[in-house]
Amino acid sequence: MAVQISPSILSADFARLAEEAARVEGVADWLHVDVMDNHFVPNLTLGLPVVEALLRATPIPIDCHLMIEDPDRWAPGYAEAGAGSVTIHAEASKAPVRTLRAIRQAGARSGFALNPATSVEVYEDLLPEIDMLLLMTVEPGFGGQRFLDVVLPKVTRARALIEKHGGEIWLQVDGGVSAETIERCAAAGADVFVAGNAVYAADDPAQAVRDLRALARLA
Numbered sequence: 001m002a003v004q005i006s007p008s009i010l011s012a013d014f015a016r017l018a019e020e021a022a023r024v025e026g027v028a029d030w031l032h033v034d035v036m037d038n039h040f041v042p043n044l045t046l047g048l049p050v051v052e053a054l055l056r057a058t059p060i061p062i063d064c065h066l067m068i069e070d071p072d073r074w075a076p077g078y079a080e081a082g083a084g085s086v087t088i089h090a091e092a093s094k095a096p097v098r099t100l101r102a103i104r105q106a107g108a109r110s111g112f113a114l115n116p117a118t119s120v121e122v123y124e125d126l127l128p129e130i131d132m133l134l135l136m137t138v139e140p141g142f143g144g145q146r147f148l149d150v151v152l153p154k155v156t157r158a159r160a161l162i163e164k165h166g167g168e169i170w171l172q173v174d175g176g177v178s179a180e181t182i183e184r185c186a187a188a189g190a191d192v193f194v195a196g197n198a199v200y201a202a203d204d205p206a207q208a209v210r211d212l213r214a215l216a217r218l219a
Ligand code: DX5
Pocket: 008, 009, 010, 011, 032, 034, 065, 138, 139, 140, 141, 142, 143, 144, 145, 174, 175, 176, 177, 194, 195, 196, 197, 198
């Protein structure tokens, strides 16, 4: 498993997104962009126009995490705009097979996210449609929350399901991932790590990315 780090700009300065992206250029594998609609989650961030501007402003591939209602309607547009990965939530999608296929059809990696209380086993048959499974390790909506250890057994079970299906699906964790928690996540089988506060609240975000990667590789 290759470790990948995806800094979340939710913890960056929204008035300087291009500069904030540049601070992790060359060390981050992805730039994680949290799209929140104030309905699926109780927070409001940004949408497609800002993602399009970011795509023009940085060479880092964009990892779009859609925490919105009706992702079936909106997700393909993010893929068509050029996001490298587009993730929809199981709890919000009414037609996940169609939408995951539409994301791939538009040239992006298809991501499927589960909240902490959502079981992974019921989605086993969908794994062939998924390029990246995202397990939330906080309740979605805000950066800087405390990591939920209760999700770790699901990370282990998800890794086992992925191996059973050929091992090619990436397993992402998002929420409270830091120098204190990343080794546990990696040991449980995660290989893509979103980090908001742990990167952008650091004095040197690039060094924070390097440190997180080194810790994940230790596990
Ligand atoms: C939360 C978002 C996360 C958030 C993580 O709902 O999906 O991507 O930015 O932030 P930290 O790493 O600070 O918990």
